[in-house]
Amino acid sequence: MRLRCPICGERDRREFYYQGAAVMLDRPAPDAGEAAWDNYLHLRENPAGDLEEVWSHDAGCGAWLKVTRNVSTHEIKSVELAREVKQ
Amino acid sequence: MADLIAKTPLDSMEPVTIGTCTVTEANLGTLTSIAPYAGAKIADTFKTAHGMAWPAPNRATGKDGARAIWFGRDMVLLAGPDPDAGLAKHAALTDQSDAWTAVTLGGADAEAVLARLIPLDLSPANFKRGHTARTQIQHMTGSVTRIGADTFLLLVFRSMAGTLLHDLERAMASVAVRG
Numbered sequence: 001m002r003l004r005c006p007i008c009g010e011r012d013r014r015e016f017y018y019q020g021a022a023v024m025l026d027r028p029a030p031d032a033g034e035a036a037w038d039n040y041l042h043l044r045e046n047p048a049g050d051l052e053e054v055w056s057h058d059a060g061c062g063a064w065l066k067v068t069r070n071v072s073t074h075e076i077k078s079v080e081l082a083r084e085v086k087q
Numbered sequence: 088m089a090d091l092i093a094k095t096p097l098d099s100m101e102p103v104t105i106g107t108c109t110v111t112e113a114n115l116g117t118l119t120s121i122a123p124y125a126g127a128k129i130a131d132t133f134k135t136a137h138g139m140a141w142p143a144p145n146r147a148t149g150k151d152g153a154r155a156i157w158f159g160r161d162m163v164l165l166a167g168p169d170p171d172a173g174l175a176k177h178a179a180l181t182d183q184s185d186a187w188t189a190v191t192l193g194g195a196d197a198e199a200v201l202a203r204l205i206p207l208d209l210s211p212a213n214f215k216r217g218h219t220a221r222t223q224i225q226h227m228t229g230s231v232t233r234i235g236a237d238t239f240l241l242l243v244f245r246s247m248a249g250t251l252l253h254d255l256e257r258a259m260a261s262v263a264v265r266g
């Protein structure tokens with residue numbers, strides 16, 4: 001599997017660290033309430049298709065990336081800098 | 088205070104030649120990471136101060152004795168001169184001089200040797216002089232830069248000096264034995 005880092009270009013999967021579902025980019029407000037925080041910390045969708053994820057190019061440029069990956073086929077649909085997604 | 092003797096990461100080893108390739112410890116001088124603050128415009132200041140361009144991602148500028156090596160997202164490594172004080176207005180400057188092992192690998196089979204260690208296409212068509220990458224060198228995170236037609240500059244953390252030399256020697260021997 002290869003990922004196209006927006007900064008470094010296409011790189012082998014071994015250069016990346018997998019963090020988890022991209023829900024981590026949507027941190028609830030401190031006062032959002034127990035349900036929102038429970039959902040943010042513990043509850044994840046489990047689709048057999050496209051999933052938005054957070055990866056780190058930790059053996060490359062160090063950027064955090066938002067990756068859309070088909071978890072059934074491992075097809076990489078898109079890779080964006082998490083910094084730009086957040087802004 | 089005792090008179091302490093500074094050792095280089097590879098203890099000033101003699102160059103090692105196996106087959107067509109030679110590993111040489113490189114003394115790059117002062118190493119400074121330059122991390123521009125958000126929105127900072129550092130390129131002109133840098134060029135005026137150090138006489139070389141601020142490198143784009145995956146590129147290195149300068150030459151032997153004074154290089155600017157792109158070193159990751161929003162970071163450049165200045166190798167050689169002490170950083171100009173004016174840069175501090177635009178960026179966080181951190182002395183890294185004792186933190187890195189630097190070697191050059193040169194020789195006709197240098198690309199074949201590195202192909203055993205680095206998961207990148209380093210052929211001249213794809214990785215020209217002045218191209219650089221942050222990537223893996225065997226199991227280490229490192230920096231690789233093409234500084235000549237058949238010469239590469241490699242950097243890994245200082246604590247990995249022995250492992251880098253070991254991995255390079257194994258790869259050089261493996262290429263050499265194929266003749």
Ligand SMILES: [Zn+2]
Pocket residue numbers: 005006007008009057060061062063
């Ligand atoms: Zn990258």
